[in-house]
Amino acid sequence: MNANAATLRRTKIIFTLGPATESEEMLEKIILAGGDIARLNMAHAKHDWVRTVIRRIRTVSKKIGREIAIMMDIKGPEIRTGDVAVPIELQPGEIFDFTVKPGGEREKSEEIRSVDVNYQNLVNDIKVGDTVLVDNGLIRLEVLAKNEAHIRCRVLIPGELKSKRHINLPGVKVNLPSFTEKDRGDTLVGIAEGIDFVALSFVREAKDIEGLREFLTANKSKAQIIAKIEDQSAIENLEEIVKVTDSVMVARGDLGIECPFEELPIIQRAAVHACLTHGKSVIIATHMLESMIGSPMPTRAEITDVANAVLEQADCVMLSGETTIGKYPVECVGILDKIARRIEHEISDHYDEPAVFTQEKMKVLRSAVVMANEIPHSHILTFTRLGFMARGLAALRPPRSPIFAFTPTVEVLRQLRILRAVEGFLLPFASDPDETISLAIHELQKSGHVKQGDKLIVVTDIVSNDRLIDSVQLRTVR
Structure with missing residues (x-):
């Protein structure tokens, strides 16, 4: 999927794996069509299946040279009716x-x-x-x-x-644990197989995230946490949840049941705004292209819904039933891709000044984004060992410049998949930062992402008096 910077899609696509997409052949098609993150819905998954499909995803990704991320969406607390002999x-x-x-x-x-x-x-x-x-x-x-x-x-x-x-139970605070015994067992399997993200269902408060974080740390996992916003408690505690999580998913299925339906667009906008304010990635999920489970074309309302998520500058849009049991999973990814590209092109000339964050490092990143906004046809180049630089730049939402993020670890490369406008590359870092920059520019030229004469805003560390300092440089591709 080599593409020049002008054709890179900024909004990322998450697809849920199921019978329609779990084969090697379909995985290859859907990744090549633009799928960025594969979601495993643990409400319906067995452990043997999880192990098999994770290994299959890794094999297919390696084969086609495009590493995608894997999200394990754990079930969380659930209240259900029992069995009935007849309906x-x-x-x-x-x-x-x-x-x-x-x-x-x-x-x-x-x-x-x-x-x-x-x-x-x-x-x-x-x-x-x-x-x-x-x-x-x-x-x-x-x-x-x-x-x-x-x-x-x-x-x-x-x-x-x-x-x-x-x-x-709308408005009822249910005293069930957010991280259940089933979730623990499922997550341990995911950790053993190297999942990149854990989506925690029915998050109600910040301590739900903190509890899962402790579990991941205790089990030596660097998987990032996605907080699913699904009920009224989560909305009341939204700011606190956003501060402690890595990402947020606006899970509109249960949210639309738990809350008055007319509030749903307002909640979605508030969640996106909170994530942008705190520099966290945000996913819009559920019913994006629901009609395409059985139809080859989306409804006009669905097209507008997807477009609105892109206009709101969400990092990701997500497919559920469309790619688990739908008849047209590859087409669904293609349609999300097409809508996102068109809307991104439309909004590239109308942008707000990037948000101002209090941390000094974020102010350095902001200066790079301001520069990119003022220099036509420029690209942002950064280097990251843990993903911080890329996350910070993505949070500032550069409207035109893509963010090329180089990292020496494949785990971080996969986690970059969730970030808006970020294109990740794997590169061992040299001991000399300047040599690393040269190697990265050569890789971008070779892959067709940049050409001679292009402007690069380089955000990196440089050595000064035997210590590393943050720097923003303007370079021209030679």
Whole structure:
């Protein structure tokens, strides 16, 4: 996928792996089409499958010379209904029980239908008047009463209740751990296979992220954390969560159920703004091209939705069912690519001054972005061992100049995939920083990313009096 700087797409594409995309052949097609990060949804994945597909992704990436990243999206706490022998057709106004203690006593004269729930402490978390949403909000009930054995509700919006349906409780603080035993087991498998990102579901507060960070550190993993914003608690604690996480995912599926739907665009914009303010990457996820699960073309509304995510300057857009079970997974990636490029071209001439951060190092990076904005057809070149330089430059959102980031480690190379406008390259660093710069420029020329006469704003360390200092240089490609 060698391409000159003018054709580089700034917005990154995440695709979820599934039956439609897990073969070597399909992986190769989807990576060549522009997929940047493969997502493994652990709600449905077995450990043997995880090991197999991670190794397959690494093999295919190496074969075609394009290292992509792998995100493990762990399931998190979940409240579900139990099994039912046959679907229950709930009627409007019907009184219905959620049983938290199977076999709990009820008055024998009552002929009230019920279903078990997998979370016994639900009776302590919920209160009379709360809303219970079942099966992605398709069924709505109101809590009328409760005791230690069951929760009595009235059906407000009827529907067919099947086995193991997901329950959402808008506005209810559920006292389940954010990082479950299942999550621990899944994450350990991911760590052993070298995953690049862990997406934590139903993050409610900063300490959820801190707990996962401690687990990763204890298990010697450098995987970065993506906080999934999915309920009202996360929105209330958004600033604190953004400060301690590496990235944020606006998970619009559950978020659209947990919050009033008219608030969703406002929440999305607020999350993106918070991430830009704190220099964190942000992903817009769910229903980007949902209609393309079965259709070869997106709806006009979906096109506009994707375009808005690009206009808001999200780092990534994400595909879910479109690439797990959809008929047109490669086409979906191609359409995201096409929309992103067109919108990025449109906004390249209309940009705001980069955000001002308080850290001294970020002020140095800001000066590089300001220079890039003022010099036509310039490119930013940086060098990073841990990814900080690249993350800082990406957070400043240069509107036209691509960011070429060189790193000596393949793990950091993969993690650069999440950053807007960053194109990563693997390069062993020489002991002399000037030699490293020369090697990087030669690589960019060889790959067709720059040509003679192009201007490069070089952000790096230089040696001065036997110590390294931050520097911003303007160079012309010879």
